[in-house]
Amino acid sequence: DQQVKQNSPSLSVQEGRISILNCDYTNSMFDYFLWYKKYPAEGPTFLISISSIKDKNEDGRFTVFLNKSAKHLSLHIVPSQPGDSAVYFCAADDSGGYQKVTFGTGTKLQVIP
């Protein structure tokens, strides 16, 4: 039962363009969402998060959008840079701490120079 889904295993984008990575969840108890970035041979690193009281959170080139009614979130990277090439994982949690953090399967982003 995959409660957090990233349906696109890979994505290629030209440098300077926008990258949009998508994530869907099924558990309505999730109210806190995180994105992680993973380079080869390294552990994932935290990128950005959003609470369900917001519908948008921005940090530099990275913006996460949350659509609670659709149980959908997306990560926008603008402008995309070659150093952004990595695997991006979406994760979901409930702020009450009753669920463990659940990760999606990841999307491999390639930014083409």
Added chain:
Amino acid sequence: GAGVSQSPSNKVTEKGKDVELRCDPISGHTALYWYRQRLGQGLEFLIYFQGNSAPDKSGLPSDRFSAERTGESVSTLTIQRTQQEDSAVYLCASSLGRGGFKNEQFFGPGTRLTVL
């Protein structure tokens, strides 16, 4: 230590042998997770420790897998009678605690296990 450390970084073993993987979390982090990532696949949850609560073992794939944690410090993941399908990168993560921003996890570099 500034981050989560794991040892060994690489482990090659023969099928049927037991292996032990170690994780040192960030000091003060009450929550500790183990994940594995097989080649070309996503993060697979294995086990979760939170403070003194009973661990959530729901992700352990078989009874060959077990993990322990001493208080809120070091954790070891043990795989008995290893099989080739156990080959993967085993990742450990720690976080401040339970819920919301406290669950922003800090990952170690992983242990790459190869079972021949």
